[in-house]
Amino acid sequence: MSSFRPVPSWLADAVLYQIYPQSFADSNGDGIGDFQGVTEHLDHLAWLGVNTVWLNPCFASPFRDAGYDVSDYLTLAPRYGTDEDLARLVETARGRGIRVMLDLVAGxxxxxxxxxxxxxxxxxxxxxxxxxxxxxxxxxxxxxxxxxxxxxxxxxxxxLNFGYARSDPAEPWRQPIDAPGPQANRMALRGVMDHWLRLGLAGFRVDMAHSLVKDDPELAETSKLWAELRRWLDDTHPDAALLAEWGDPSVSVPAGFHSDFFLQFGGPSDGLPLRSLWNNNQGTVADHWTQRHCFFDAEGGGTAETFVQAWSEVSSVIGDRGHITLPTANHDFSRLACGPRTAEQLPAAFAFQLTWPTLPAIYYGDEIGMRFVPDLPDHEGSQLSERYNRAGSRTPMQWDDSPNAGFSTAPADQLYLPIDPDPNRPTVAAQRADGGSLLHLVRRLIALRKATPELGAGSQVEVLHTGYPLTYLRGGRYLIVVNPRRAEATLPLPRPELAAVRRAEGMGVTVDATGITAAGFAFGVFSL
Known part of the structure; x- marks a missing residue:
């Protein structure tokens, strides 16, 4: 039995949007995105249907790791703006029904x-x-x-020293978790959180949340640390949310986090559930990954079973204590549009993400199909290995067809990172003008999710087929069919009553008494 307060009610309906602030919108022409730039584009997020924004780290930093190297937790990095600029962003966002969360580097x-x-x-x-x-x-x-x-x-x-779970005579520097240094850091972490929450922020995504207590078998002491912080949070800021960068919701949610992400790493299979969906071995590729195929692949060599089984196992552990968050991408992992994956393949991916019982997290620019840009130089610690340069997922937002894609008025050589050089790169302006664009589809899917409780994070799912086409029922009332491969996919009708469904959204899928037929890259959301 959990000793925590229930999860804040607003989180169950959250549509998260991750903003890498230095690459989103530059308001002052210095080539780096800033708070005011985000504020000026809140109308885009509100129009899209986003209701929760997560900003990557924006604290004072020498930026050897893009801000994940904090030099002052209570001071904002001048390149992003002032306290007043952030306050204005939070207040303006609140007026549009959008909460703002910060990224907390705790370890x-x-x-x-x-x-x-x-x-x-x-x-x-x-x-x-x-x-x-x-x-x-x-x-x-x-x-x-x-x-x-x-x-x-x-x-x-x-x-930071949060102590060791186990002593070792051969390593006399190990301190117990109740030593003065570790206890001081616990109190400091609480103080940082309290400071920003009192200024109106909605919560935190916590970087490397699993890394605090060292030599911690099964992360038991780290879990106790976060449980202690969660109980404090429940008492002092009960409406705030904690999201973990842990990659194992079956551990992090019982430890006190309201949600954790399926990530490209973490958990018993080192991130395989997420990678089995999106990773096509292009873009950011770790040398030790052995996965060959993903489900959202034109050749159809993958299976959704890996993801579905992992999701089922985790869901059975966490119950109603929290949520699993499913991202399209993130600042450390390839975008959906990566390598050979083309624009026509993206609608099926969003149809799945926005109808599966997880919290959806959209990485900035994925809603228009921005691509992973290869062959960029290392920038602010982006390059982790020969095949793992995170800069390709961090290029400036593409707003329109003006210079620098509308991101900044600075000279091109002064931008945080280069604009995607592809002359056919997608932009928000062009897709806003095209009712058949990916951007409009994502907006419709978000609206459908919000208007339909059966498609939300808390409703049941019954999986009917994990091959091609992936087929599942939500809340007993909605049938979803997703075929992310190039070839047509068919399935005998799982149940006679499904022959009478009506299409709510989608393209290229037919359902009748003879069965289900999905054209290549097709999807459909049907009501019973």
Whole structure:
């Protein structure tokens, strides 16, 4: 039995939209997106039907990892604007029925953070993890303090000390979770959250939420830490939401998060449920991934069974304690439009995402089919390996056909990242003018989801077929058929009563007494 308050009611109806702020809209011509740029484009989000925005990190930072290296949690990065600019964004968004969430980097800071600079000169400061000498993975001290520190990701991101779950005589630097340093960091994390929530933010997506307590079998102590924070949040900010970058909702939601994402990593299969849907081995590709095919592939070599089974297992664990979030992409993973995947393949992907019982998260630009741009240089730590350069998913939003696609008035060589050079790149303006565009389809699907409780996150699903075409019932009243391959797909009619369905949305699918026939790249949403 959970000891937490129920999930805030608004979250069940959330349509999330992730904004990479430096690439969304530049209001002052310096080549970098900012808060005012987001504010000026809230009408686009409201028109689309988005009701919750998540901003990637916007705190003060040296930007060695695109802001995931925070140098001050209570100060905004000047390149994005002022406190007043963020307050105006939050207030204007609220007036359009949109909540704004921030990205919280909980497990580490920048090596330029005052906390770390103080610790580097004070052997008695235990806010970070220090060792004598230089054990494996540790980085030499940059200050007068001897020894070395443990980074959490890049060397410039020292891990905050939340303690170790287990002691080890061979590693005397390990401190227990109740030591003064780990306890101070717990209180500091609470203080950061309280500061921004009192200014009107709706909650946080927590970066690397699983990484806090070290050597933590089954993440038991890390889970207890978040459960403690959740109970505090329930008491002080009961309407705020916590989303995890954990990649394993079966652990993170019972630990206190209101939702967690299926990600390209995490969980018992290292992110296979999400990758089995979208990953076509183009764009961002980790060397250790062995998956060969995905379901949303023109050649039809995949199966939806991998995803459906994982979703079913996780759902049975978390019950009504929280939600699973399904993203189209994110700032660390390839966009839907990647490699050989063409624009005609995207409608089926959105039809699935917006009718499956998860919270949908749309990555900025995916609603118009922005593509992953290959062969970009490393920028702000984007390149993780030879085949994994995240910059391709972080290029500027394509608003119209004016210079720089309407993103910025700065010279092209001063932009945060180059605009997609494809002369046929999609834009918001062109698709707004075309009622048959992907943008209009995504808008209609969002509206249908909002107007139809059976299509929401809390309604039941009955899967009738996990091959091509993927076929399922929602709430006993809506039949969804999705065929993401190029070839036609057929299925004998699962039940006689389905022959009388009426189409609510879709194209290329017929349902009658003889069965279901779905043309290539077709989908259909039908009411019984």
């Amino acid at each position: 580490h800071t920048s090596d330029q953070h005052p906390w770390f600079l103080a610790a580097a000169d004070d052997p008695g400061n235990d806010r970070y993890i220090w060792a004598e000498g230089r054990p494996p993975r540790f980085v030499p001290s940059p200050g007068s303090r001897p020894g070395s520190y443990l980074p959490n990701f890049f060397d410039s991101q020292p891990a």
